[in-house]
Amino acid sequence: MTDIAMIEAAAARLAGHARRTPILTSPFLDEIAGRRLLVKPECLQHTGSFKFRGGWSAISALPPDVRAKGVIAYSSGNHAQGVALAAKLHGVAAVIIMPSDAPKMKIDNTRALGAEVVLYDRAKEDRDAIGQALAAERGLTLVKPFDDPQVIAGQGTTGLEIAEQATEMGVTRADVLVPCGGGGLTAGIALALEARAPGLRVRPSEPEGFDDTARSLASGRIEINARLSGSLCDAIVTPHPGEITFPINKRLCGPGLVVTEDEALHAMALAFSRLKIVVEPGGAVALAAALFHPDQIEGEAVIAVTSGGNVDAEVFRMALEKFP
Protein backbone atom coordinates (compact mmCIF):
# COMPACT_ATOMS: atom_id res chain seq x y z
CA MET A 1 0.00 0.00 0.00
CA THR A 2 1.08 3.51 -0.75
CA ASP A 3 2.51 5.39 2.23
CA ILE A 4 4.70 8.41 2.75
CA ALA A 5 7.89 6.33 2.45
CA MET A 6 6.75 5.07 -0.95
CA ILE A 7 5.92 8.63 -2.04
CA GLU A 8 9.32 9.89 -0.88
CA ALA A 9 10.97 7.04 -2.76
CA ALA A 10 8.99 7.94 -5.88
CA ALA A 11 10.09 11.57 -5.48
CA ALA A 12 13.73 10.43 -5.38
CA ARG A 13 13.22 8.45 -8.61
CA LEU A 14 11.42 11.37 -10.27
CA ALA A 15 14.05 13.97 -9.30
CA GLY A 16 15.55 15.53 -12.41
CA HIS A 17 12.92 13.85 -14.60
CA ALA A 18 9.53 15.19 -13.59
CA ARG A 19 9.18 18.95 -13.53
CA ARG A 20 8.78 20.70 -10.19
CA THR A 21 5.83 22.91 -11.12
CA PRO A 22 5.71 26.37 -9.51
CA ILE A 23 2.88 27.92 -7.50
CA LEU A 24 1.04 30.66 -9.39
CA THR A 25 -1.05 33.45 -7.89
CA SER A 26 -2.94 36.54 -9.00
CA PRO A 27 -4.42 39.37 -6.96
CA PHE A 28 -7.35 39.36 -9.39
CA LEU A 29 -8.14 35.72 -8.64
CA ASP A 30 -7.71 36.28 -4.89
CA GLU A 31 -10.42 38.87 -5.15
CA ILE A 32 -12.85 36.53 -6.94
CA ALA A 33 -12.08 33.68 -4.55
CA GLY A 34 -12.48 35.93 -1.53
CA ARG A 35 -9.27 34.58 -0.04
CA ARG A 36 -5.66 33.94 -0.97
CA LEU A 37 -5.56 31.44 -3.86
CA LEU A 38 -2.49 29.32 -4.65
CA VAL A 39 -2.57 27.42 -7.96
CA LYS A 40 -0.41 24.33 -8.60
CA PRO A 41 -0.25 24.09 -12.43
CA GLU A 42 0.33 20.43 -13.30
CA CYS A 43 -0.70 21.37 -16.85
CA LEU A 44 2.94 22.50 -17.06
CA GLN A 45 4.16 18.97 -16.27
CA HIS A 46 5.74 16.89 -19.08
CA THR A 47 3.05 15.78 -21.60
CA GLY A 48 0.72 18.43 -20.18
CA SER A 49 -0.62 16.61 -17.13
CA PHE A 50 0.32 15.08 -13.76
CA LYS A 51 0.03 11.62 -15.36
CA PHE A 52 3.73 11.67 -16.24
CA ARG A 53 4.55 11.44 -12.52
CA GLY A 54 2.58 8.22 -12.00
CA GLY A 55 3.85 6.72 -15.25
CA TRP A 56 7.45 7.45 -14.34
CA SER A 57 6.99 6.18 -10.78
CA ALA A 58 5.49 2.87 -11.89
CA ILE A 59 8.02 2.22 -14.67
CA SER A 60 11.04 3.23 -12.60
CA ALA A 61 9.89 0.94 -9.74
CA LEU A 62 9.92 -2.20 -11.91
CA PRO A 63 12.80 -4.66 -11.57
CA PRO A 64 15.17 -3.95 -14.49
CA ASP A 65 14.59 -7.30 -16.22
CA VAL A 66 10.81 -6.85 -16.05
CA ARG A 67 10.99 -3.22 -17.18
CA ALA A 68 13.17 -4.16 -20.14
CA LYS A 69 10.29 -6.14 -21.64
CA GLY A 70 8.14 -3.03 -21.83
CA VAL A 71 4.82 -1.75 -20.50
CA ILE A 72 1.23 -1.56 -21.66
CA ALA A 73 -1.59 0.84 -20.81
CA TYR A 74 -5.21 1.46 -21.79
CA SER A 75 -5.99 5.12 -22.38
CA SER A 76 -7.12 7.58 -24.98
CA GLY A 77 -5.87 10.55 -23.06
CA ASN A 78 -3.42 11.94 -20.56
CA HIS A 79 -2.38 8.59 -19.05
CA ALA A 80 -1.40 7.34 -22.53
CA GLN A 81 0.94 10.27 -23.11
CA GLY A 82 2.40 10.15 -19.60
CA VAL A 83 3.20 6.44 -19.84
CA ALA A 84 4.48 6.76 -23.42
CA LEU A 85 7.01 9.46 -22.57
CA ALA A 86 8.09 7.84 -19.29
CA ALA A 87 8.71 4.56 -21.14
CA LYS A 88 10.59 6.30 -23.94
CA LEU A 89 12.87 8.08 -21.47
CA HIS A 90 13.54 4.73 -19.77
CA GLY A 91 14.41 3.29 -23.17
CA VAL A 92 11.69 0.63 -22.99
CA ALA A 93 8.75 -0.18 -25.23
CA ALA A 94 5.23 1.07 -24.50
CA VAL A 95 2.10 -0.37 -26.05
CA ILE A 96 -0.97 1.81 -25.69
CA ILE A 97 -4.39 0.33 -26.42
CA MET A 98 -6.67 3.04 -27.79
CA PRO A 99 -10.16 2.99 -29.30
CA SER A 100 -10.03 3.33 -33.08
CA ASP A 101 -12.38 6.33 -32.88
CA ALA A 102 -10.08 8.28 -30.54
CA PRO A 103 -9.18 11.74 -31.88
CA LYS A 104 -6.49 11.41 -34.52
CA MET A 105 -4.35 14.02 -32.80
CA LYS A 106 -4.22 12.02 -29.56
CA ILE A 107 -3.25 8.88 -31.48
CA ASP A 108 -0.58 10.82 -33.38
CA ASN A 109 0.77 12.42 -30.20
CA THR A 110 1.02 9.07 -28.43
CA ARG A 111 2.84 7.57 -31.41
CA ALA A 112 5.12 10.58 -31.64
CA LEU A 113 6.10 9.97 -28.02
CA GLY A 114 7.46 6.62 -29.15
CA ALA A 115 4.61 4.32 -28.17
CA GLU A 116 3.19 1.52 -30.28
CA VAL A 117 -0.52 2.29 -30.54
CA VAL A 118 -2.86 -0.68 -30.92
CA LEU A 119 -6.33 0.34 -32.02
CA TYR A 120 -9.47 -1.65 -31.24
CA ASP A 121 -13.09 -1.38 -32.26
CA ARG A 122 -15.08 -0.34 -29.18
CA ALA A 123 -18.26 -1.95 -30.54
CA LYS A 124 -16.85 -5.30 -31.62
CA GLU A 125 -13.66 -5.99 -29.71
CA ASP A 126 -12.74 -6.61 -26.08
CA ARG A 127 -10.03 -4.18 -24.98
CA ASP A 128 -8.95 -6.25 -22.00
CA ALA A 129 -8.65 -9.44 -24.05
CA ILE A 130 -6.45 -7.70 -26.61
CA GLY A 131 -4.31 -6.18 -23.88
CA GLN A 132 -3.92 -9.41 -21.92
CA ALA A 133 -2.97 -11.37 -25.02
CA LEU A 134 -0.32 -8.79 -25.95
CA ALA A 135 0.99 -8.57 -22.39
CA ALA A 136 1.30 -12.36 -22.11
CA GLU A 137 2.90 -12.75 -25.51
CA ARG A 138 5.54 -10.05 -24.95
CA GLY A 139 5.87 -10.03 -21.17
CA LEU A 140 4.58 -6.45 -20.91
CA THR A 141 3.67 -4.98 -17.51
CA LEU A 142 0.31 -3.23 -17.21
CA VAL A 143 0.46 0.34 -15.88
CA LYS A 144 -2.99 1.13 -14.50
CA PRO A 145 -4.25 4.73 -14.54
CA PHE A 146 -4.96 5.02 -10.81
CA ASP A 147 -5.52 1.78 -8.89
CA ASP A 148 -1.84 0.98 -8.48
CA PRO A 149 0.24 1.81 -5.37
CA GLN A 150 3.27 3.03 -7.35
CA VAL A 151 1.10 5.19 -9.61
CA ILE A 152 -0.54 6.75 -6.54
CA ALA A 153 2.93 7.30 -5.04
CA GLY A 154 4.02 9.11 -8.21
CA GLN A 155 0.99 11.41 -8.20
CA GLY A 156 1.67 11.96 -4.48
CA THR A 157 4.92 13.72 -5.31
CA THR A 158 2.68 16.64 -6.32
CA GLY A 159 1.56 16.70 -2.68
CA LEU A 160 5.13 16.78 -1.36
CA GLU A 161 5.77 19.86 -3.51
CA ILE A 162 2.54 21.51 -2.37
CA ALA A 163 3.49 20.89 1.29
CA GLU A 164 6.89 22.55 0.80
CA GLN A 165 5.69 25.40 -1.39
CA ALA A 166 2.66 26.29 0.73
CA THR A 167 4.76 26.25 3.91
CA GLU A 168 7.33 28.56 2.27
CA MET A 169 4.46 30.91 1.40
CA GLY A 170 3.16 30.85 4.95
CA VAL A 171 0.08 28.74 4.19
CA THR A 172 -0.21 25.91 6.72
CA ARG A 173 -3.99 25.60 7.05
CA ALA A 174 -6.08 25.40 3.88
CA ASP A 175 -8.29 23.25 1.71
CA VAL A 176 -6.44 21.73 -1.26
CA LEU A 177 -8.82 21.29 -4.21
CA VAL A 178 -7.90 18.46 -6.58
CA PRO A 179 -9.62 17.43 -9.85
CA CYS A 180 -10.79 13.86 -9.24
CA GLY A 181 -11.45 11.04 -11.71
CA GLY A 182 -10.39 7.62 -10.46
CA GLY A 183 -8.83 9.33 -7.45
CA GLY A 184 -5.14 8.59 -7.92
CA LEU A 185 -3.96 12.20 -7.79
CA THR A 186 -6.36 12.94 -4.94
CA ALA A 187 -5.18 9.94 -2.88
CA GLY A 188 -1.49 10.57 -3.55
CA ILE A 189 -1.72 14.23 -2.54
CA ALA A 190 -3.84 13.37 0.53
CA LEU A 191 -1.25 10.84 1.75
CA ALA A 192 1.62 13.26 1.20
CA LEU A 193 -0.14 16.08 3.04
CA GLU A 194 -1.19 13.82 5.93
CA ALA A 195 2.49 13.26 6.64
CA ARG A 196 4.07 16.56 5.60
CA ALA A 197 1.42 19.28 6.06
CA PRO A 198 -1.43 17.97 8.18
CA GLY A 199 -3.12 21.38 8.26
CA LEU A 200 -3.81 21.05 4.53
CA ARG A 201 -6.94 19.02 3.74
CA VAL A 202 -7.76 17.61 0.31
CA ARG A 203 -11.15 18.27 -1.30
CA PRO A 204 -11.86 16.22 -4.44
CA SER A 205 -13.43 18.35 -7.18
CA GLU A 206 -15.65 17.03 -9.98
CA PRO A 207 -17.97 18.14 -12.76
CA GLU A 208 -21.75 18.07 -12.26
CA GLY A 209 -23.28 14.75 -13.36
CA PHE A 210 -19.97 12.93 -12.84
CA ASP A 211 -19.62 13.41 -9.11
CA ASP A 212 -19.14 9.77 -8.14
CA THR A 213 -16.45 10.60 -5.60
CA ALA A 214 -18.45 13.36 -3.90
CA ARG A 215 -21.45 11.04 -3.61
CA SER A 216 -19.28 8.14 -2.47
CA LEU A 217 -17.67 10.27 0.23
CA ALA A 218 -21.14 11.37 1.36
CA SER A 219 -22.59 7.84 1.51
CA GLY A 220 -19.41 6.14 2.69
CA ARG A 221 -19.44 3.51 -0.08
CA ILE A 222 -18.51 3.40 -3.76
CA GLU A 223 -21.19 5.06 -5.92
CA ILE A 224 -21.24 4.91 -9.72
CA ASN A 225 -21.84 7.56 -12.37
CA ALA A 226 -25.11 7.28 -14.28
CA ARG A 227 -23.33 8.00 -17.56
CA LEU A 228 -19.76 8.08 -18.84
CA SER A 229 -19.85 10.37 -21.83
CA GLY A 230 -21.13 13.78 -22.76
CA SER A 231 -18.78 15.80 -20.57
CA LEU A 232 -16.24 18.34 -21.74
CA CYS A 233 -14.35 17.22 -18.63
CA ASP A 234 -13.69 13.82 -20.25
CA ALA A 235 -10.19 13.57 -18.79
CA ILE A 236 -11.55 13.03 -15.28
CA VAL A 237 -14.65 10.95 -15.99
CA THR A 238 -14.42 7.39 -14.65
CA PRO A 239 -17.18 4.86 -13.86
CA HIS A 240 -16.60 5.02 -10.09
CA PRO A 241 -13.88 5.67 -7.47
CA GLY A 242 -11.00 3.19 -7.44
CA GLU A 243 -10.88 0.15 -5.18
CA ILE A 244 -7.50 1.24 -3.80
CA THR A 245 -7.94 4.99 -4.01
CA PHE A 246 -11.36 5.29 -2.40
CA PRO A 247 -10.50 3.96 1.08
CA ILE A 248 -7.58 6.41 1.20
CA ASN A 249 -9.75 9.32 0.10
CA LYS A 250 -12.55 8.34 2.47
CA ARG A 251 -10.12 8.41 5.39
CA LEU A 252 -8.35 11.66 4.49
CA CYS A 253 -10.50 13.98 2.35
CA GLY A 254 -13.07 16.59 3.20
CA PRO A 255 -16.39 16.67 1.31
CA GLY A 256 -16.27 16.71 -2.50
CA LEU A 257 -16.95 19.86 -4.49
CA VAL A 258 -19.00 19.89 -7.68
CA VAL A 259 -18.93 22.52 -10.43
CA THR A 260 -20.86 23.07 -13.65
CA GLU A 261 -19.26 22.76 -17.07
CA ASP A 262 -19.70 26.50 -17.54
CA GLU A 263 -17.86 27.17 -14.30
CA ALA A 264 -14.99 25.00 -15.54
CA LEU A 265 -14.90 26.93 -18.84
CA HIS A 266 -14.98 30.23 -16.96
CA ALA A 267 -12.07 29.07 -14.79
CA MET A 268 -10.15 28.19 -17.99
CA ALA A 269 -10.72 31.72 -19.31
CA LEU A 270 -9.52 33.25 -16.03
CA ALA A 271 -6.46 30.97 -15.96
CA PHE A 272 -5.71 32.27 -19.47
CA SER A 273 -6.05 35.95 -18.61
CA ARG A 274 -4.67 35.96 -15.06
CA LEU A 275 -2.18 33.09 -14.83
CA LYS A 276 -1.15 32.68 -18.49
CA ILE A 277 -1.63 28.93 -18.40
CA VAL A 278 -3.64 26.57 -20.59
CA VAL A 279 -5.99 24.32 -18.61
CA GLU A 280 -8.33 21.65 -19.99
CA PRO A 281 -11.95 21.53 -18.76
CA GLY A 282 -11.44 18.53 -16.47
CA GLY A 283 -8.23 20.08 -15.16
CA ALA A 284 -10.06 23.31 -14.30
CA VAL A 285 -12.75 21.96 -11.97
CA ALA A 286 -10.76 22.53 -8.77
CA LEU A 287 -9.90 26.09 -9.77
CA ALA A 288 -13.57 26.60 -10.66
CA ALA A 289 -14.61 25.37 -7.20
CA ALA A 290 -12.15 27.77 -5.55
CA LEU A 291 -13.42 30.71 -7.59
CA PHE A 292 -17.16 30.07 -7.73
CA HIS A 293 -17.99 28.10 -4.58
CA PRO A 294 -16.08 30.03 -1.91
CA ASP A 295 -18.88 29.47 0.60
CA GLN A 296 -18.15 25.73 0.61
CA ILE A 297 -14.48 26.26 1.46
CA GLU A 298 -12.93 26.96 4.83
CA GLY A 299 -9.97 29.09 5.79
CA GLU A 300 -8.11 32.21 4.74
CA ALA A 301 -6.31 30.52 1.87
CA VAL A 302 -7.14 27.86 -0.68
CA ILE A 303 -4.94 25.77 -2.95
CA ALA A 304 -6.20 24.50 -6.33
CA VAL A 305 -4.45 21.99 -8.57
CA THR A 306 -4.94 22.45 -12.33
CA SER A 307 -4.23 18.88 -13.33
CA GLY A 308 -3.92 19.04 -17.11
CA GLY A 309 -3.82 21.26 -20.19
CA ASN A 310 -4.51 18.92 -23.09
CA VAL A 311 -7.42 20.76 -24.63
CA ASP A 312 -8.33 21.14 -28.30
CA ALA A 313 -7.90 24.64 -29.66
CA GLU A 314 -11.57 24.69 -30.60
CA VAL A 315 -12.76 24.07 -27.02
CA PHE A 316 -10.26 26.59 -25.67
CA ARG A 317 -11.42 29.26 -28.12
CA MET A 318 -14.99 28.56 -27.11
CA ALA A 319 -14.13 29.12 -23.43
CA LEU A 320 -12.49 32.48 -24.27
CA GLU A 321 -15.47 33.56 -26.36
CA LYS A 322 -18.01 32.54 -23.75
CA PHE A 323 -16.20 34.24 -20.86
CA PRO A 324 -14.41 37.29 -22.32
Add this chain to the structure above:
Amino acid sequence: MTDIAMIEAAAARLAGHARRTPILTSPFLDEIAGRRLLVKPECLQHTGSFKFRGGWSAISALPPDVRAKGVIAYSSGNHAQGVALAAKLHGVAAVIIMPSDAPKMKIDNTRALGAEVVLYDRAKEDRDAIGQALAAERGLTLVKPFDDPQVIAGQGTTGLEIAEQATEMGVTRADVLVPCGGGGLTAGIALALEARAPGLRVRPSEPEGFDDTARSLASGRIEINARLSGSLCDAIVTPHPGEITFPINKRLCGPGLVVTEDEALHAMALAFSRLKIVVEPGGAVALAAALFHPDQIEGEAVIAVTSGGNVDAEVFRMALEKFP
Protein backbone atom coordinates in the same frame (compact mmCIF):
# COMPACT_ATOMS: atom_id res chain seq x y z
CA MET B 1 26.57 50.71 -14.24
CA THR B 2 24.95 47.35 -13.99
CA ASP B 3 27.37 44.51 -13.26
CA ILE B 4 27.10 41.01 -11.89
CA ALA B 5 27.33 42.23 -8.29
CA MET B 6 24.35 44.53 -8.87
CA ILE B 7 22.39 41.67 -10.48
CA GLU B 8 23.20 39.36 -7.55
CA ALA B 9 22.09 42.08 -5.13
CA ALA B 10 18.85 42.50 -7.08
CA ALA B 11 18.31 38.72 -6.92
CA ALA B 12 18.69 38.85 -3.14
CA ARG B 13 16.07 41.62 -2.94
CA LEU B 14 13.73 39.74 -5.28
CA ALA B 15 14.01 36.42 -3.42
CA GLY B 16 10.60 35.33 -2.16
CA HIS B 17 8.90 38.11 -4.16
CA ALA B 18 9.55 37.46 -7.85
CA ARG B 19 8.66 34.01 -9.10
CA ARG B 20 11.46 31.65 -10.12
CA THR B 21 9.99 30.55 -13.45
CA PRO B 22 10.69 26.95 -14.51
CA ILE B 23 12.25 25.71 -17.74
CA LEU B 24 9.72 24.08 -20.08
CA THR B 25 10.48 21.62 -22.88
CA SER B 26 8.62 19.48 -25.39
CA PRO B 27 9.90 16.69 -27.63
CA PHE B 28 7.54 18.04 -30.32
CA LEU B 29 9.18 21.46 -30.23
CA ASP B 30 12.67 19.91 -30.18
CA GLU B 31 11.78 18.24 -33.44
CA ILE B 32 10.63 21.47 -35.09
CA ALA B 33 13.65 23.37 -33.81
CA GLY B 34 16.01 20.61 -34.94
CA ARG B 35 17.79 20.70 -31.59
CA ARG B 36 17.05 20.63 -27.88
CA LEU B 37 14.89 23.64 -26.99
CA LEU B 38 14.65 25.07 -23.47
CA VAL B 39 11.93 27.67 -22.88
CA LYS B 40 12.08 30.18 -20.01
CA PRO B 41 8.45 31.30 -19.54
CA GLU B 42 8.51 34.79 -18.04
CA CYS B 43 4.85 35.03 -19.04
CA LEU B 44 4.36 33.11 -15.77
CA GLN B 45 6.01 35.92 -13.79
CA HIS B 46 3.80 38.15 -11.59
CA THR B 47 1.66 40.49 -13.76
CA GLY B 48 2.36 38.24 -16.74
CA SER B 49 5.78 39.53 -17.78
CA PHE B 50 9.42 39.90 -16.72
CA LYS B 51 8.75 43.60 -16.06
CA PHE B 52 7.88 42.85 -12.43
CA ARG B 53 11.54 41.96 -11.82
CA GLY B 54 12.85 45.33 -12.98
CA GLY B 55 10.09 47.22 -11.18
CA TRP B 56 10.78 45.41 -7.92
CA SER B 57 14.54 45.84 -8.29
CA ALA B 58 14.31 49.59 -8.87
CA ILE B 59 11.79 50.25 -6.10
CA SER B 60 13.54 48.05 -3.54
CA ALA B 61 16.87 49.77 -4.27
CA LEU B 62 15.57 53.23 -3.36
CA PRO B 63 16.51 54.74 0.01
CA PRO B 64 13.49 54.20 2.31
CA ASP B 65 12.66 57.89 2.64
CA VAL B 66 12.73 58.39 -1.12
CA ARG B 67 10.72 55.23 -1.76
CA ALA B 68 8.09 56.27 0.76
CA LYS B 69 7.15 59.23 -1.47
CA GLY B 70 6.18 56.87 -4.29
CA VAL B 71 7.15 56.20 -7.89
CA ILE B 72 6.00 57.21 -11.34
CA ALA B 73 6.23 55.43 -14.70
CA TYR B 74 5.16 55.98 -18.30
CA SER B 75 3.67 52.90 -19.91
CA SER B 76 0.54 51.53 -21.45
CA GLY B 77 1.59 47.95 -21.04
CA ASN B 78 3.66 45.43 -19.15
CA HIS B 79 5.97 47.92 -17.43
CA ALA B 80 2.91 49.71 -15.98
CA GLN B 81 1.60 46.54 -14.37
CA GLY B 82 5.02 45.40 -13.15
CA VAL B 83 5.73 48.75 -11.47
CA ALA B 84 2.18 49.02 -10.08
CA LEU B 85 2.32 45.63 -8.34
CA ALA B 86 5.89 46.08 -7.11
CA ALA B 87 4.93 49.46 -5.60
CA LYS B 88 1.77 48.06 -4.03
CA LEU B 89 3.70 45.21 -2.40
CA HIS B 90 6.18 47.75 -1.05
CA GLY B 91 3.26 49.74 0.33
CA VAL B 92 4.12 52.85 -1.68
CA ALA B 93 2.15 54.91 -4.19
CA ALA B 94 2.57 54.42 -7.94
CA VAL B 95 1.45 56.92 -10.54
CA ILE B 96 1.27 55.56 -14.06
CA ILE B 97 0.96 57.97 -16.98
CA MET B 98 -1.02 56.32 -19.78
CA PRO B 99 -2.43 57.59 -23.08
CA SER B 100 -6.18 58.16 -22.84
CA ASP B 101 -6.70 55.87 -25.84
CA ALA B 102 -4.96 52.90 -24.18
CA PRO B 103 -7.14 49.76 -24.06
CA LYS B 104 -9.65 50.07 -21.24
CA MET B 105 -8.65 46.68 -19.89
CA LYS B 106 -5.02 47.74 -19.45
CA ILE B 107 -6.10 50.90 -17.66
CA ASP B 108 -8.45 48.90 -15.44
CA ASN B 109 -5.79 46.29 -14.66
CA THR B 110 -3.23 48.93 -13.72
CA ARG B 111 -5.76 50.63 -11.44
CA ALA B 112 -6.77 47.29 -9.93
CA LEU B 113 -3.11 46.74 -9.03
CA GLY B 114 -3.38 49.83 -6.86
CA ALA B 115 -1.81 52.44 -9.11
CA GLU B 116 -3.12 55.93 -9.72
CA VAL B 117 -3.55 56.19 -13.48
CA VAL B 118 -3.13 59.65 -15.02
CA LEU B 119 -4.42 59.80 -18.58
CA TYR B 120 -3.13 62.23 -21.20
CA ASP B 121 -4.13 63.08 -24.75
CA ARG B 122 -1.40 61.84 -27.07
CA ALA B 123 -2.24 64.46 -29.71
CA LYS B 124 -2.46 67.53 -27.49
CA GLU B 125 -0.49 66.93 -24.32
CA ASP B 126 3.17 66.39 -23.47
CA ARG B 127 3.58 63.20 -21.47
CA ASP B 128 6.98 64.14 -20.08
CA ALA B 129 5.81 67.56 -18.93
CA ILE B 130 2.86 66.04 -17.07
CA GLY B 131 5.10 63.41 -15.48
CA GLN B 132 7.80 65.86 -14.47
CA ALA B 133 5.29 68.23 -12.90
CA LEU B 134 3.71 65.41 -10.88
CA ALA B 135 7.09 64.00 -9.87
CA ALA B 136 8.33 67.39 -8.68
CA GLU B 137 5.12 68.19 -6.84
CA ARG B 138 4.96 64.89 -4.94
CA GLY B 139 8.61 63.85 -4.84
CA LEU B 140 7.96 60.75 -6.96
CA THR B 141 10.87 58.77 -8.40
CA LEU B 142 10.73 57.90 -12.11
CA VAL B 143 11.12 54.19 -12.87
CA LYS B 144 12.26 53.98 -16.49
CA PRO B 145 11.31 50.94 -18.58
CA PHE B 146 14.85 49.92 -19.57
CA ASP B 147 17.52 52.62 -19.48
CA ASP B 148 18.12 52.36 -15.73
CA PRO B 149 20.91 50.31 -14.10
CA GLN B 150 18.68 48.88 -11.35
CA VAL B 151 15.95 47.95 -13.83
CA ILE B 152 18.53 46.15 -15.99
CA ALA B 153 19.83 44.41 -12.85
CA GLY B 154 16.31 43.21 -12.03
CA GLN B 155 15.75 41.82 -15.53
CA GLY B 156 19.19 40.23 -15.25
CA THR B 157 17.95 37.96 -12.47
CA THR B 158 16.23 36.04 -15.28
CA GLY B 159 19.72 35.37 -16.61
CA LEU B 160 20.99 34.08 -13.25
CA GLU B 161 18.14 31.56 -13.25
CA ILE B 162 18.82 30.56 -16.85
CA ALA B 163 22.50 29.99 -16.01
CA GLU B 164 21.62 27.72 -13.09
CA GLN B 165 18.79 25.87 -14.80
CA ALA B 166 20.62 25.29 -18.08
CA THR B 167 23.70 24.03 -16.25
CA GLU B 168 21.52 21.61 -14.22
CA MET B 169 20.09 20.35 -17.50
CA GLY B 170 23.54 19.87 -18.99
CA VAL B 171 23.35 22.79 -21.40
CA THR B 172 26.50 24.90 -21.15
CA ARG B 173 26.91 26.07 -24.76
CA ALA B 174 23.89 27.54 -26.53
CA ASP B 175 22.34 30.64 -28.01
CA VAL B 176 19.84 32.33 -25.67
CA LEU B 177 17.11 34.06 -27.67
CA VAL B 178 15.52 37.06 -25.95
CA PRO B 179 12.62 39.24 -27.16
CA CYS B 180 14.11 42.73 -27.46
CA GLY B 181 12.43 46.13 -27.26
CA GLY B 182 14.51 48.77 -25.47
CA GLY B 183 16.99 46.05 -24.57
CA GLY B 184 16.72 45.92 -20.79
CA LEU B 185 15.93 42.21 -20.53
CA THR B 186 18.51 41.43 -23.22
CA ALA B 187 21.25 43.44 -21.48
CA GLY B 188 20.44 42.08 -18.03
CA ILE B 189 20.51 38.47 -19.20
CA ALA B 190 23.68 39.06 -21.22
CA LEU B 191 25.51 40.48 -18.19
CA ALA B 192 24.37 37.62 -15.95
CA LEU B 193 25.43 34.99 -18.47
CA GLU B 194 28.79 36.65 -19.12
CA ALA B 195 29.62 36.08 -15.46
CA ARG B 196 27.78 32.85 -14.66
CA ALA B 197 27.52 30.86 -17.91
CA PRO B 198 29.91 32.29 -20.49
CA GLY B 199 29.13 29.49 -22.96
CA LEU B 200 25.60 30.90 -23.31
CA ARG B 201 25.36 33.76 -25.81
CA VAL B 202 22.40 36.15 -26.04
CA ARG B 203 20.70 36.76 -29.40
CA PRO B 204 18.16 39.63 -29.38
CA SER B 205 14.98 38.70 -31.24
CA GLU B 206 12.60 41.16 -32.90
CA PRO B 207 9.62 41.39 -35.24
CA GLU B 208 10.13 42.27 -38.90
CA GLY B 209 9.90 46.02 -39.50
CA PHE B 210 10.86 46.79 -35.90
CA ASP B 211 14.35 45.34 -35.91
CA ASP B 212 16.21 48.38 -34.63
CA THR B 213 18.47 46.33 -32.38
CA ALA B 214 19.41 43.81 -35.09
CA ARG B 215 20.29 46.66 -37.44
CA SER B 216 22.11 48.57 -34.72
CA LEU B 217 24.19 45.51 -33.86
CA ALA B 218 25.00 45.08 -37.54
CA SER B 219 26.03 48.71 -38.09
CA GLY B 220 27.61 49.21 -34.68
CA ARG B 221 25.60 52.34 -33.89
CA ILE B 222 22.05 53.12 -32.74
CA GLU B 223 19.56 52.78 -35.61
CA ILE B 224 15.93 53.84 -35.40
CA ASN B 225 12.68 52.16 -36.45
CA ALA B 226 10.90 53.71 -39.42
CA ARG B 227 7.53 53.39 -37.66
CA LEU B 228 6.29 52.72 -34.15
CA SER B 229 2.82 51.32 -34.60
CA GLY B 230 1.05 48.68 -36.61
CA SER B 231 2.67 45.68 -34.97
CA LEU B 232 0.90 42.96 -33.04
CA CYS B 233 4.18 42.76 -31.14
CA ASP B 234 3.47 46.18 -29.58
CA ALA B 235 4.95 45.19 -26.22
CA ILE B 236 8.48 45.17 -27.61
CA VAL B 237 8.32 48.06 -30.07
CA THR B 238 10.51 51.00 -29.08
CA PRO B 239 11.93 53.87 -31.17
CA HIS B 240 15.53 52.66 -30.88
CA PRO B 241 17.89 50.72 -28.58
CA GLY B 242 18.54 52.32 -25.19
CA GLU B 243 21.50 54.59 -24.47
CA ILE B 244 22.57 52.39 -21.57
CA THR B 245 21.43 49.03 -22.89
CA PHE B 246 22.90 49.22 -26.37
CA PRO B 247 26.60 49.40 -25.43
CA ILE B 248 26.09 46.34 -23.20
CA ASN B 249 24.30 44.43 -25.94
CA LYS B 250 26.85 45.48 -28.56
CA ARG B 251 29.64 44.08 -26.42
CA LEU B 252 27.95 40.82 -25.43
CA CYS B 253 25.29 39.72 -27.92
CA GLY B 254 25.45 37.70 -31.11
CA PRO B 255 23.62 38.93 -34.23
CA GLY B 256 19.93 39.80 -33.88
CA LEU B 257 17.21 37.50 -35.17
CA VAL B 258 14.11 38.76 -36.98
CA VAL B 259 10.78 36.96 -37.37
CA THR B 260 7.52 37.72 -39.17
CA GLU B 261 4.29 38.44 -37.33
CA ASP B 262 2.89 35.15 -38.63
CA GLU B 263 5.87 33.28 -37.20
CA ALA B 264 5.21 34.90 -33.82
CA LEU B 265 1.53 33.87 -34.00
CA HIS B 266 2.52 30.35 -35.01
CA ALA B 267 4.90 30.17 -32.04
CA MET B 268 2.03 31.29 -29.77
CA ALA B 269 -0.14 28.44 -31.08
CA LEU B 270 2.66 25.92 -30.51
CA ALA B 271 3.29 27.26 -27.00
CA PHE B 272 -0.43 26.71 -26.36
CA SER B 273 -0.52 23.14 -27.64
CA ARG B 274 2.92 21.92 -26.53
CA LEU B 275 3.86 23.94 -23.44
CA LYS B 276 0.41 24.95 -22.11
CA ILE B 277 1.45 28.56 -21.67
CA VAL B 278 -0.08 31.81 -22.91
CA VAL B 279 2.41 34.02 -24.77
CA GLU B 280 1.74 37.45 -26.29
CA PRO B 281 2.96 38.17 -29.86
CA GLY B 282 5.94 40.28 -28.78
CA GLY B 283 6.81 37.72 -26.13
CA ALA B 284 6.83 34.94 -28.72
CA VAL B 285 9.42 36.32 -31.15
CA ALA B 286 12.38 34.51 -29.58
CA LEU B 287 10.51 31.19 -29.53
CA ALA B 288 9.53 31.85 -33.16
CA ALA B 289 13.17 32.43 -34.08
CA ALA B 290 14.18 29.16 -32.38
CA LEU B 291 11.46 27.22 -34.20
CA PHE B 292 11.49 28.80 -37.64
CA HIS B 293 15.03 30.08 -38.17
CA PRO B 294 17.14 27.15 -36.97
CA ASP B 295 19.70 27.75 -39.71
CA GLN B 296 20.65 31.06 -38.10
CA ILE B 297 21.34 29.45 -34.73
CA GLU B 298 24.43 27.58 -33.61
CA GLY B 299 24.81 24.58 -31.32
CA GLU B 300 23.01 21.46 -30.21
CA ALA B 301 20.64 23.29 -27.87
CA VAL B 302 18.87 26.63 -27.89
CA ILE B 303 17.19 28.59 -25.09
CA ALA B 304 14.24 30.92 -25.78
CA VAL B 305 12.69 33.37 -23.34
CA THR B 306 8.95 33.97 -23.69
CA SER B 307 8.88 37.39 -22.09
CA GLY B 308 5.17 38.07 -21.58
CA GLY B 309 1.65 36.72 -21.84
CA ASN B 310 -0.57 39.80 -21.76
CA VAL B 311 -2.52 39.19 -24.92
CA ASP B 312 -6.17 39.94 -25.67
CA ALA B 313 -8.37 36.87 -26.01
CA GLU B 314 -9.28 37.98 -29.53
CA VAL B 315 -5.68 37.98 -30.73
CA PHE B 316 -5.01 34.67 -29.01
CA ARG B 317 -8.04 33.05 -30.62
CA MET B 318 -6.88 34.37 -33.97
CA ALA B 319 -3.46 32.73 -33.52
CA LEU B 320 -5.12 29.38 -32.69
CA GLU B 321 -7.41 29.63 -35.71
CA LYS B 322 -4.62 30.57 -38.07
CA PHE B 323 -2.25 27.82 -36.91
CA PRO B 324 -4.42 24.89 -35.82
